[in-house]
Amino acid sequence: MRALFLLPVVRPMQFRHLCLYRIRPEALPNLETLEAALREQPFAPCGATEPQRVGWVPALDDESTAYVHSGSGTGTWLVRLREQRRLLPxxxxxxxxxxxxxxxxxxxxxxxxxxxxxxxxxxxxxxxxxRAFTKTGDTLALIAPEAGLILVGAGSLTKGELLLNALRLALGSLPVARPAFSAPIPAFLTAWLQGEREMPAGFTLEDACEIADEEGTVRCKGIDLVSDEIRKHLELGREVRKLALTFEDSLSFTLLPDARLANMKLSERLSGELDSQFSGDKFENLDAEYQLWSLTLLRLLPRLLSSIGETAS
Structure with missing residues (x-):
């Protein structure tokens, strides 16, 4: 009997990290205007003597046609910026x-x-x-006009600004700002672990955090975050700089002190739901994943931002 091997479902639409930006809804163009603007700035590979090129590509996949993808019922738009660099060590x-x-x-x-x-x-x-080799990579972003958010799937603010600058070039202007808070985020994270402030509804602690003071940093993993060991660190005046959380058995992530989300991962439950819906149509699969990410993040972020003291801009 011939053995049957099941290949894992490959998901190219992953938001591993997230940089958050606020924008007034009225400052954004409509969908048609944004589509036309991005088409005017398409990606082209580096010329022979160019160290870097950036440009827009179709949002869902290279074989799709729309530079801005809009899923029904999500209230968000998906865009994708491609960057190519020549590698000269x-x-x-x-x-x-x-x-x-x-x-x-x-x-x-x-x-x-x-x-x-x-x-x-x-x-x-x-x-x-x-003669230098080139390295090419894509950065996804979710634009949520009604929520007043631009969510850039980048691991650093530098990468986030690269995408925003490309949007500014295409649109002429883009008045965005990083979220502002009433107090440093580590103060809220520390209060959660000390029991001085309730965590937001739907969020639970994972088993990892980073605690620091002027003398150094302690990285904890695989440990109960409300244990005596953690409490003793906090009693010495140290604060929680990074905290691993889970939201509604949907998404796990690490909250960073500048409000970035890192190491995001869909729960086994949601991954299983996606697997069960997997079809032979590539674009249907990509759209389903995009909609799942959009709806999950739009449930998560308002609760999270309000719980760490976001102030009106």
């Missing part, structure tokens, strides 16, 4: 530059000035760029 440039400088100094019997070295470096990079 700094060590390689430094080594070759030092070699060229040494050769010229030995030949001419003099020390090169700073301007000459800068010019040599520019010429070297111009020569090396066409």
């Amino acid at each position: 700094a060590g390689v440039i430094r080594e070759q530059l030092e070699d060229q400088v040494r050769q010229i100094q030995d030949k001419e019997g003099r020390k090169l000035g700073k301007k000459e070295i800068v010019r040599l470096k520019d010429e070297l990079m111009f020569t090396l760029l066409p």
